Amino acid sequence: MRGIKTDPYGRTSVKGIYAAGDNAAGPSQLVIAASQGSKAAIGVISDFVEEAF
Numbered sequence: 001m002r003g004i005k006t007d008p009y010g011r012t013s014v015k016g017i018y019a020a021g022d023n024a025a026g027p028s029q030l031v032i033a034a035s036q037g038s039k040a041a042i043g044v045i046s047d048f049v050e051e052a053f
């Protein structure tokens with residue numbers, strides 16, 4: 001089962017909106033949610049850095 005579609009860094013089709021964990025992977029495990037949250041954080045930071053420079 002799959003939830004909100006994202007790229008590997010949690011980016012959804014809407015700029016500035018990210019998803020991770022059960023709402024992106026579907027019902028899963030804590031470790032998957034934590035891993036996706038961490039990757040989404042990288043996506044957020046890199047998008048901010050790109051906007052800033």
Ligand SMILES: Cc1cc2nc3c(=O)[nH]c(=O)nc-3n(C[C@H](O)[C@H](O)[C@H](O)COP(=O)(O)OP(=O)(O)OC[C@H]3O[C@@H](n4cnc5c(N)ncnc54)[C@H](O)[C@@H]3O)c2cc1C
Nearest residue numbers: 020021022023024025026027028029030031032033034037
């Ligand atoms: C009964 C059960 C047992 C499980 N046992 C295990 C296990 O043994 N080991 C394991 O690894 N995984 C287990 N899981 C799975 C694990 O709980 C989830 O994969 C994990 O919690 C997903 O994390 P998440 O941050 O994506 O979502 P969640 O932990 O569900 O966090 C989502 C948060 O968003 C909040 N929220 C919802 N709507 C809104 C809103 N509109 N505004 C603001 N906040 C909102 C919710 O209150 C919640 O705090 C179990 C799941 C269930 C249901």
